Amino acid sequence: MEICNTTSPSKSPLGFVAMLLILYISLVALLLPTLAKSATRLPTENAVMTAAPQVPPPITRDHPAMVVINLETIEKKGRLSDGVEYTFWTFGGDVPGSFIRVREGDSIEFHLNNHPSSKMPHNIDLHAVTGPGGGATSSFTAPGHSSQFTFQALKPGLYVYHCATAPVGMHIANGMYGLILVEPEGGLPPVDKEYYVMQSEFYTKGSYGEGGLQPFDMSKAISENPDYVVFNGSVGAMVGDKSIRANVGETVRLFVGNGGPNLVSSFHVIGEIFDNVYVEGGDFINHNVQSTLVPAGGSAIVEFKVDVPGTFILVDHSIFRAFNKGALGMLKVAGNDELSIYSGKQEESVYLPEGGGIQSISGDAPEALKAKNKAERILFGQRVYDQNCLACHQPNGMGISSAFPPLAGSDYLLSKPERSIDILLKGLSGKIKVSGKEYNGVMPAVKLSDENMANVLTYILNSWGNNGGEIKPLQVMEKRAQH
Numbered sequence: 192m193e194i195c196n197t198t199s200p201s202k203s204p205l206g207f208v209a210m211l212l213i214l215y216i217s218l219v220a221l222l223l224p225t226l227a228k229s230a231t232r233l234p235t236e237n238a239v240m241t242a243a244p245q246v247p248p249p250i251t252r253d254h255p256a257m258v259v260i261n262l263e264t265i266e267k268k269g270r271l272s273d274g275v276e277y278t279f280w281t282f283g284g285d286v287p288g289s290f291i292r293v294r295e296g297d298s299i300e301f302h303l304n305n306h307p308s309s310k311m312p313h314n315i316d317l318h319a320v321t322g323p324g325g326g327a328t329s330s331f332t333a334p335g336h337s338s339q340f341t342f343q344a345l346k347p348g349l350y351v352y353h354c355a356t357a358p359v360g361m362h363i364a365n366g367m368y369g370l371i372l373v374e375p376e377g378g379l380p381p382v383d384k385e386y387y388v389m390q391s392e393f394y395t396k397g398s399y400g401e402g403g404l405q406p407f408d409m410s411k412a413i414s415e416n417p418d419y420v421v422f423n424g425s426v427g428a429m430v431g432d433k434s435i436r437a438n439v440g441e442t443v444r445l446f447v448g449n450g451g452p453n454l455v456s457s458f459h460v461i462g463e464i465f466d467n468v469y470v471e472g473g474d475f476i477n478h479n480v481q482s483t484l485v486p487a488g489g490s491a492i493v494e495f496k497v498d499v500p501g502t503f504i505l506v507d508h509s510i511f512r513a514f515n516k517g518a519l520g521m522l523k524v525a526g527n528d529e530l531s532i533y534s535g536k537q538e539e540s541v542y543l544p545e546g547g548g549i550q551s552i553s554g555d556a557p558e559a560l561k562a563k564n565k566a567e568r569i570l571f572g573q574r575v576y577d578q579n580c581l582a583c584h585q586p587n588g589m590g591i592s593s594a595f596p597p598l599a600g601s602d603y604l605l606s607k608p609e610r611s612i613d614i615l616l617k618g619l620s621g622k623i624k625v626s627g628k629e630y631n632g633v634m635p636a637v638k639l640s641d642e643n644m645a646n647v648l649t650y651i652l653n654s655w656g657n658n659g660g661e662i663k664p665l666q667v668m669e670k671r672a673q674h
């Protein structure tokens with residue numbers, strides 16, 4: 192047989208394959224330990240992770256490490272606004288998810304653990320990952336399971352992470368996003384304060400402020416018409432006692448993210464100018480910026496020095512989102528006034544273009560326009576109203592539903608007209624009921640002369656079908672003396 196004849200045992204293809212195999216095995220045997228060694232040579236550490244607005248401490252290592260991250264997905268009910276609850280799907284139990292901080296060149300051993308109480312499977316797509324799905328293809332995890340994958344942080348920057356399990360939009364809309372900072376090898380320049388701020392939207396069956404446990408509304412999400420736009424997961428998450436803080440003279444760095452799912456943010460801090468903006472969370476640094484665009488699924492790092500004390504309001508400058516949907520936070524700066532930078536109000540006067548002349552209301556100035564009778568008081572009062580009240584309470588005195596209470600037909604006003612003197616002198620906040628509807632807003636104190644206060648109150652008592660009455664300057668003077 193020809194085949195048998197031409198093949199000697201030593202030259203058989205089988206023998207050749209065997210030789211190749213031996214060579215391959217010895218090569219692998221030689222290489223494996225060195226590969227394993229290079230991986231184990233990295234010191235291992237557990238990541239420090241924080242809930243917003245806190246940020247983990249800067250990384251001081253001058254070498255890469257193997258960083259172990261354990262992140263738990265958990266679905267839980269929480270507060271979206273006062274009286275409004277929502278079932279959030281979270282990374283780490285909070286919205287936004289835990290802040291992760293690593294260093295360029297680090298290897299990250301990522302464990303995604305889906306809590307047994309979850310109803311949904313989840314995964315994670317980190318924009319800091321170079322690889323299919325940003326990790327999503329390796330991290331699909333059923334309730335009560337855990338997945339692990341490893342990636343190398345190749346590029347420095349501030350990256351968004353989010354769940355990418357179908358329906359992706361719904362998982363994001365329910366709260367599944369957060370930030371991972373990959374610090375450059377040399378670290379970021381030191382600053383005094385660092386905070387984590389992440390914007391996102393919520394789409395609920397009920398409209399803004401409607402109470403109770405609100406379910407997700409898919410059709411509003413598809414038409415990109417959110418009821419809530421918030422910083423750090425809920426209305427008021429960063430105001431009052433929960434404001435972020437700094438002292439005059441300090442430098443502040445905000446790690447700003449936008450989870451979307453749909454809207455782009457025009458991030459702005461009222462009364463500050465950003466000294467530096469790491470545009471879109473990358474290397475490019477712009478200076479002296481008023482508002483910076485933060486894309487959905489993107490970020491920005493903003494830095495500024497606080498020069499004067501006061502409350503600085505963080506907003507999405509698509510401004511109805513700030514004042515009507517919740518995208519408002521506060522930075523409280525403590526310290527001494529720096530009057531050469533900001534003087535505070537130096538003078539207040541009433542501007543009366545049609546009356547020809549400016550009426551000053553500071554104490555020593557002559558007081559113009561003293562009403563001689565009630566009819567005149569009402570007439571003068573209308574001017575005061577137009578300039579000081581109309582913007583909120585509206586020309587027809589009807590206010591704005593769920594924001595500014597009506598003065599027309601207000602049982603609150605008409606049952607105790609004298610109380611309104613105190614309201615103008617001291618302002619008003621907290622829950623009140625006006626003609627059967629609840630309001631919980633803030634009316635600022637109004638700086639007006641006794642005469643003008645009497646005039647405006649007499650005007651509102653005699654307008655829009657209200658039942659009349661008169662407030663005299665003397666009554667205002669007496670009340671003022673009590674304060």
Ligand SMILES: [Cu+2]
Binds near residue numbers: 280
């Ligand atoms: Cu998910």
